[in-house]
Amino acid sequence: MAKELSKTYNPTEIEDRLYQKWLNKKYFAANVNKAKKPFTIVMPPPNITGQLHMGHALDNTLQDILIRWKRMQGFEALWQPGTDHASIATEVKITNMLKDKGIDKAELGREGFLKEAWKWRAEYGSRIVSQLKKLGSSADWDRERFTMDEGCSKAVREVFCRLYEKGYIYQGSRIINWCPVCQTSLSDAEVEHEEQHGHFWHILYPIVGQDGFVEIATTRPETLLGDTAVAVNPDDERYKELVGKMLKLPLTDREIPVIADAYVDKEFGTGCVKITPAHDPNDFEVGKRHNLEEINILNDDGTINENGGKYCGMDRYEARKVMVEELKEQGLLVKVVDHTHNVGTHDRCHTTVEPMIKKQWFVRMDELAKPAIEAIKTGELKFVPEHFDKTYLHWLETIHDWCISRQLWWGHRIPAWTCPDCGELIVSREDPTVCPKCGGTRLVQDEDSLDTWFSSALWPFSTLGWPEKTPEMEYFFPTDVLVTGYDIIFFWVIRMVFSSYEQTGKSPFHTVLIHGLVRDELGRKMSKSLGNGIDPLEVIDRYGADALRLTLVTGNAPGNDMRFSYTKMDASRNFANKVWNASRFIMMNMEGVDTAKVTTDMLADEDKWILTKVNHLAAEVTDNMDNYDLGIALQKIYDFIWDEFCDWYIEMVKPRMYAREGQEDDAAFLQSRRAACWTLKTVLIQSLKLLHPYMPFITEEIFCNLQDDEESIMVSAWPVEKQEWSFDDVEHKVEMMKEAVRAIRQVRTDMNVAPGKKAAVFVVSENEAVRKVFEDGKAFFAALGSASHVAIQADKAGIPDDAVSAVTANASMYIPLAELIDIDKEIARLEKEEKRLKGELARSAGMLRNEKFLSKAPADKIAEEKAKEAKYTQLMEQVQARLAQLKK
């Protein structure tokens, strides 16, 4: 039996209760089930340091919609959740926490630090997970994984060893990005280029053995200490003489040669470039070509080292200041020019990155990239929207080797050992104790850990048990869709794809659904520094998770950014309330009515009409969702529920709900009411099901209240098109009625008739079939058109001449409002209508008189246009006849 429902929807008291119920019932669980087809999404693992933000909310809402939908469609739907250890973010956080407690990381040592880190993760690592639950996420939490758990760590080690054995992982001294604050190396993807205002310092390098100078321009004068040459373009006539000569390097006692290299752009700056192989990627290459010495002048913390002579110990920027000053004193500083240039910064701490030569571990990318590129070309992998494959391909085609070692403790330690006795390098799946070469037992493990993305790259299969041949791996892999923001295509998507091809031979998923950023109301990125971030949890508290989900999906196309606003939240909440109240209405009226399935012959035209509508809606929505047009699908559901179902159908059906005097036991009335109630309930259930992936809580609450024997909408079947619900012949009848009602309302409004004032309505049509339709729908006019009495007739007999008229394509309606009618106003209104119709007719005629249109356009298009013309001609005739009558 229907329960008492409150007048406004109150999400807070409902959501937690339902989520707990779902958990208890294990509805989120997915298991290997050969009888069903699998559908799998791996959740992008949030950082354990994370707090739920709008980006997560959007990302997880989209995934939850897909998963709930597929689950209802009968797939064994696995949403594989988990969290990421986020090596650098977490290490920084823990280091700071320790610092606050007065503990120094270095003193604590590796072991002690890791102990603290694990403690931290146990305490805070699940916070983000509980926040995701507030959103309604139906992930299989029993399968929750962590990038540093035993299985994932095993996968990491296996992959490392395999790539090493294949020669794809190597150790080398190369120029890498170094963050002096975090004191670790970084991959290219972690470096952000920021435009900064800087200077060009023009400095003179005296030529040895003769008068004169070479003028160079630099943005980083302190790197002068590491210069080992000055380069000019070989074709530069100005400097031809100088090539091979030596220069005195200012502020040092070193002399460096002038070399010729095509890398130098004659047109840029002075045409002379100082070469610092140890601190500039280009110079590094130049240095290699000319066998130049590489002088590292920086310590890991960004201070000048012993190679910097008297500047040793100074911070790099301090040294810059001092050196510029001294150059000025010596007359070697020509000028300082303002210059904006791009500076590489660390994406986590925004410290300016210093290029340095360091011995690091790298992954060779050329071979690995190939199948990942191929995947797009063969269509094994596709992006939604499609254009992101360009971004993806461009990155892959220009990819550099991936620096994977990090000078951090929190993470997967590199499984490499060296033997101090013989220098042998051992990479092994098991921790070695003895050197296989010399038998030495003093093996030392590499201190570094792996880039955090190395483990996330394996996420789609490591979470399923790989490298073991688990039933899950067999069944759920490859996964289906990956949902993520365009901002991490480089970091993550690409690396998952090539890792998966390399390890499993398959793409990890067939589709990548890309979404944009959630911006603030003004279109700005939400950020801590701007303080414009909106906490999704706060929004959920105020409006409910359903309303938040609705806001995030409404009117948003894949890949596009969206703006969040409380105005949108209001609209979403209003919709939830609308659904709530429609359901309340239906339940109230169902009270005591038998809603067992009725037979087709009991259904009224409007019942058939709305059933047909919801039937088609299901097909359309499914189609849109198949194409990942979730925003469009939602829009259709929204429009159907609000406009068609609530504003039309429910209103149409009201006269059948309330018995008039003496009708209480009338068999025809009771049967009609029963049919209406069954239809209301049926259409509501279908609508709720379609809406459920978007608004899981409210739909569940209503669904269960509506039918006590159903335990959850979550496990109910997704609506499919039903043959027996396609009453295509009734649509035009109902549309005819709607059109007539609208016309009556319009006239009444135009004439300023108070809504409470009922008036008789005469409907005139020469067509018998049309009259029949209106006869059947008489009740609607009273309910929807404020009619006191309705007469359907073939001619105008008995209708007062001064009645106001409303014209539709099929019929004319007359409303006697003698005391209110203003002939001039009525004429003006009809003339306006006449003008509109003229325009319409001109448009149709324009097309239909065009021979090229007639000869080239498809036949159905022409027929359509002819039908329109006929309809407007008919309308025009009626309007003009009425005008003539009034002007008489």
Add this chain to the structure above:
RNA sequence: GGAGAUAUAGCUCAGCCGGGAUGAGCGUUCGCCUCACACGCGAGAGGUCGUGGGUUCGAGCCCCACUGUCUCCACCA
């Protein structure tokens, strides 16, 4: 320096295969507390679809150029 996205109603955005902008929400105007809902109901107003060309019987949609905005990539010292 490359690449991409975007330009539609006052605002925020949809617009599938080229075929009347039939768009939606918010805002706005007028009228309504009509026994599900004022978080509501009814009726309106409001758009040269950035500019200029082209293809087509027909272009918001396809092609070219331009302009504005945004984003990503990139080792010009």
